[in-house]
Amino acid sequence: MDLQARKLFDRSLTSISIMAVVLMSLALLVLLAPIFSRGLGAFFFRGTSEHRRLALEQFNRGNAQAVASEIRIVGAARRPVYEMLSAFEDELDGMDSTRRQGYRAQLKEIKSLLRELLGPLPGEMEAVMLRQQYGQTRWDRARVKLKAILYSEEWDYSDTRSMGKKVLRSRQKIFAGTRLDPMFPYMENNLSRMLRPRFTFYWRFLTDLSLDSHFFGGIWPEILGTIYLTLGAMLLAIPFGIIAAIYLSEFAAGGRLVSLLRVCISTLAGVPSIVFGLFGLAFFINTLHLSSSKSVLAGSATLALLILPTIIRASEEALKAVPHTYKEAALSLGASPLRMVLTVLLPAALPGILTGIIISMGRAAGETAPIIFTAAVSVGQPLKLWETISQPTPALPWNIYNLATEHQAVDEIRHVQFGMVLTLVLLVLLLNLAAILIRARISKKMRG
Amino acid sequence: MSEAASRLRRLTAFFSQGFLLLATALSLVAVLLIIAYIARDAIPFFKLRGLKELFSSTAWFPSGQPPEFGALAIFIGSGLVTLGSILVAVPLGIAAAIALSDILPYRVRQLVKPVIEILAALPSVAYGFFALVIFAPLLQNRGGSLLSMAAWLIALPLGLLIIFVISEMAVRSVREDVAKAARLILAAALTAILVRGLLALSAVLNKVAIGSGTNALNVSIILGIMALPTIVSVAEDSLQAAGRELREGSYALGATRAETLFKVIIPAAGSGIIAAVILGVMRAVGETMVVWMASGNAAQIPTPWFNFLSPVRTLTATIAGDMGEADQVLGSGRYHVLFALALCLLLTSFAANLASEWILRRQQRRLGGLK
Numbered sequence: 001m002d003l004q005a006r007k008l009f010d011r012s013l014t015s016i017s018i019m020a021v022v023l024m025s026l027a028l029l030v031l032l033a034p035i036f037s038r039g040l041g042a043f044f045f046r047g048t049s050e051h052r053r054l055a056l057e058q059f060n061r062g063n064a065q066a067v068a069s070e071i072r073i074v075g076a077a078r079r080p081v082y083e084m085l086s087a088f089e090d091e092l093d094g095m096d097s098t099r100r101q102g103y104r105a106q107l108k109e110i111k112s113l114l115r116e117l118l119g120p121l122p123g124e125m126e127a128v129m130l131r132q133q134y135g136q137t138r139w140d141r142a143r144v145k146l147k148a149i150l151y152s153e154e155w156d157y158s159d160t161r162s163m164g165k166k167v168l169r170s171r172q173k174i175f176a177g178t179r180l181d182p183m184f185p186y187m188e189n190n191l192s193r194m195l196r197p198r199f200t201f202y203w204r205f206l207t208d209l210s211l212d213s214h215f216f217g218g219i220w221p222e223i224l225g226t227i228y229l230t231l232g233a234m235l236l237a238i239p240f241g242i243i244a245a246i247y248l249s250e251f252a253a254g255g256r257l258v259s260l261l262r263v264c265i266s267t268l269a270g271v272p273s274i275v276f277g278l279f280g281l282a283f284f285i286n287t288l289h290l291s292s293s294k295s296v297l298a299g300s301a302t303l304a305l306l307i308l309p310t311i312i313r314a315s316e317e318a319l320k321a322v323p324h325t326y327k328e329a330a331l332s333l334g335a336s337p338l339r340m341v342l343t344v345l346l347p348a349a350l351p352g353i354l355t356g357i358i359i360s361m362g363r364a365a366g367e368t369a370p371i372i373f374t375a376a377v378s379v380g381q382p383l384k385l386w387e388t389i390s391q392p393t394p395a396l397p398w399n400i401y402n403l404a405t406e407h408q409a410v411d412e413i414r415h416v417q418f419g420m421v422l423t424l425v426l427l428v429l430l431l432n433l434a435a436i437l438i439r440a441r442i443s444k445k446m447r448g
Numbered sequence: 449m450s451e452a453a454s455r456l457r458r459l460t461a462f463f464s465q466g467f468l469l470l471a472t473a474l475s476l477v478a479v480l481l482i483i484a485y486i487a488r489d490a491i492p493f494f495k496l497r498g499l500k501e502l503f504s505s506t507a508w509f510p511s512g513q514p515p516e517f518g519a520l521a522i523f524i525g526s527g528l529v530t531l532g533s534i535l536v537a538v539p540l541g542i543a544a545a546i547a548l549s550d551i552l553p554y555r556v557r558q559l560v561k562p563v564i565e566i567l568a569a570l571p572s573v574a575y576g577f578f579a580l581v582i583f584a585p586l587l588q589n590r591g592g593s594l595l596s597m598a599a600w601l602i603a604l605p606l607g608l609l610i611i612f613v614i615s616e617m618a619v620r621s622v623r624e625d626v627a628k629a630a631r632l633i634l635a636a637a638l639t640a641i642l643v644r645g646l647l648a649l650s651a652v653l654n655k656v657a658i659g660s661g662t663n664a665l666n667v668s669i670i671l672g673i674m675a676l677p678t679i680v681s682v683a684e685d686s687l688q689a690a691g692r693e694l695r696e697g698s699y700a701l702g703a704t705r706a707e708t709l710f711k712v713i714i715p716a717a718g719s720g721i722i723a724a725v726i727l728g729v730m731r732a733v734g735e736t737m738v739v740w741m742a743s744g745n746a747a748q749i750p751t752p753w754f755n756f757l758s759p760v761r762t763l764t765a766t767i768a769g770d771m772g773e774a775d776q777v778l779g780s781g782r783y784h785v786l787f788a789l790a791l792c793l794l795l796t797s798f799a800a801n802l803a804s805e806w807i808l809r810r811q812q813r814r815l816g817g818l819k
Contacts, residue, residue, distance in 0.1 A: 006704050025560070267798060270800065272797055283485045308474070401737060405580070414581070421577050429569070
């Protein structure tokens with residue numbers, strides 16, 4: 001090969017490997033961008049008058065007089081809609097029966113959509129479910145519902161070669177010539193007067209209870225559950241982890257037993273997380289009977305086993321990074337090895353150990369598979385501290401899965417799902433950021 | 449010091465060390481308990497149904513009357529998804545590791561490190577949510593154009609590199625004064641063929657309609673990204689461990705960076721890179737949430753078997769999904785078969801872990817001997 005070819009080969013390797021790094025960073029960006037942008041929508045959004053009514057009636061928040069006067073104002077804007085509706089119903093009675101049949105089904109659909117958009121129609125009985133007592137609390141959702149009122153979605157299968165196409169059909173045309181005809185343009189033009197969207201910063205999303213299985217309210221039970229599970233796991237894993245690290249770095253004198261222990265630690269780190277979940281179910285619940293069924297305690301114990309290897313490895317690294325001179329100075333002053341460890345080694349290695357602990361904390365908070373069978377339930381109230389021994393809890397990772405796949409109205413509560421994901425991701429990122437900062441401080445100190 | 453005091457001191461040292469050892473042995477105990485308890489609940493299944501059905505039949509109806517426990521399709525689903533994630537993660541991961549260890553300057557490296565850390569730290573359920581809520585609809589609606597875009601992105605640079613190597617090899621025996629022109633002509637012709645081929649391929653791919661966005665392709669890509677941090681960091685460590693001396697020796701002989709990497713560093717660090725791949729792949733095999741949420745969970749063998757666009761079901765997703773219902777009927781075949789699947793998973797991960805451990809240790813010893 002001539003020199004030029006070798007150079008070109010070298011350059012192409014460089015560019016391919018740099019492209020790999022760029023692709024990796026891009027993947028992270030693509031992953032995080034929608035989670036952040038849509039997750040913030042759970043906190044910052046345009047709240048409607050229904051949102052303020054809900055906040056007052058369910059959480060006793062906001063100015064009662066202001067809300068009452070707002071209800072009057074939006075009521076006045078909504079009245080023409082209801083009047084047109086009842087006028088049309090009167091007109092319906094005078095029609096011949098075939099035409100009436102056709103309109104009836106359509107009218108029923110429109111009425112139920114109106115209920116979802118604006119809340120119960122006047123003169124109707126109080127609904128049982130909370131979600132039926134209020135209209136749309138968010139302006140973006142209200143716009144979606146308005147579109148559903150204006151256009152009905154139909155599927156066109158006339159082209160047999162390809163998949164069915166979605167076709168929007170204007171409802172106004174269906175009702176053309178009737179007394180309901182003017183309702184559609186009125187709705188389209190006056191929706192903001194009927195709902196009065198205002199910019200809302202709903203920080204209490206983090207601290208509110210969930211109402212009617214996450215249709216309204218916040219995610220406090222999940223956050224609290226995650227905190228309990230994580231702290232419980234740390235409480236159980238930290239002592240064992242640090243002791244094991246001290247033994248392995250200071251006292252273990254080679255030999256078969258120690259290498260067996262090391263193999264076990266790395267094996268434990270490689271066990272798939274779902275197997276930990278099954279083990280927790282079979283051992284902690286079905287054999288030890290820590291609790292009669294799922295509980296925070298059983299979940300924490302399972303998570304503790306999962307993060308034990310991480311803590312041991314990080315702590316051992318930190319202990320090994322402490323300069324030998326420290327130890328030798330302590331020992332030469334006559335301190336026993338144990339005393340040396342407690343008074344010299346541990347304090348010097350503490351920041352490093354802390355880094356490992358924080359990182360494994362993020363791992364424990366985000367793990368789902370181990371808590372499916374041992375601790376997590378989909379719906380639950382926030383637990384008191386003593387109840388964690390025997391009660392299961394909702395938790396962020398599990399409920400993200402649950403709301404995104406098993407909830408009865410997955411599409412209606414996307415903002416809650418994204419809000420939960422953002423909360424969990426931010427929690428993990430902040431923990432990692434803290435670890436990075438501590439590490440930076442250590443390396444600065446080490447350099448002088 | 450009196451004899452009694454020194455004895456006391458030795459005694460406390462002995463007991464304190466014994467206590468430390470006891471606490472350290474928790475990992476050993478945990479591993480043994482995990483094996484014991486998974487096996488304990490798996491054995492009744494094998495007693496009940498034997499080995500053959502699980503590994504050879506594709507009829508998976510654990511709640512049927514009578515129940516059938518043929519998990520072949522599930523094993524193949526796991527295998528397919530793993531293969532896909534290897535295809536995504538291994539080339540990307542090794543290339544990124546090379547960039548981090550040998551090519552990027554120190555400052556840029558410090559910027560890239562947090563990217564890897566964040567990718568590793570993100571909870572698996574967040575990946576799964578992304579796969580289900582954002583990536584799956586995207587694949588379903590714009591699958592064809594996405595595929596053809598990906599084909600261009602991957603095939604063009606790789607194809608150009610291969611063309612370059614081929615034309616280089618071809619003109620080797622040609623006389624020197626015509627070699628340059630011959631190489632140029634050959635390369636131009638091959639490039640034209642490549643572009644034509646890619647145009648044809650992207651025309652085909654553009655027409656591909658993806659029936660469901662929750663399929664093996666979706667999961668493979670996401671799992672590949674999840675396996676990246678492990679592969680990059682372990683492979684980078686072993687590339688770095690090859691040491692300065694080897695590199696400087698090679699440079700001193702006049703080798704370029706690429707030649708140094710391919711002829712000296714990668715052979716020296718090769719076993720470490722293999723260990724990195726094993727560890728990364730095991731992360732993909734053992735991952736639950738992503739596959740549970742976004743693989744489609746259909747217990748069928750795709751036709752043809754490499755059809756990445758069809759939904760699949762994996763071991764981990766089966767355990768997670770079926771346990772909720774099997775929970776109530778403790779002691780039934782339905783409950784125990786999940787432990788049998790978990791045992792397979794566990795044994796695979798043990799084997800992979802021991803292998804990577806052994807490889808890494810051997811490399812350490814070898815590189816240690818070099819210095």
